[in-house]
Amino acid sequence: MRKNHFIQAWCNDSDVRRRAVQERVLGMARLYEVRTRADLAARAEALAGQLEVPPPSMDDLRAYARTNEMRDHLRHLDALE
Numbered sequence: 001m002r003k004n005h006f007i008q009a010w011c012n013d014s015d016v017r018r019r020a021v022q023e024r025v026l027g028m029a030r031l032y033e034v035r036t037r038a039d040l041a042a043r044a045e046a047l048a049g050q051l052e053v054p055p056p057s058m059d060d061l062r063a064y065a066r067t068n069e070m071r072d073h074l075r076h077l078d079a080l081e
Contacts, residue, residue: 026073
């Protein structure tokens with residue numbers, strides 16, 4: 001953000017934090033530097049640790065993407081080595 005400031009919000013609802021992790025990790029799957037499932041899993045684990053929820057598995061991510069009709073995200077997951 002501007003002038004090196006940032007806001008960190010916290011939600012007491014772990015289900016909301018878990019959904020946030022799933023959505024963010026699905027977005028990370030689209031990054032150029034994320035080429036393998038292991039790359040994505042490492043990022044998922046780090047983010048889940050920050051938000052104090054279990055890291056999502058690839059099956060969890062696929063199920064979330066299917067449920068929320070995130071077809072483009074599914075294609076990116078499938079393209080990972």
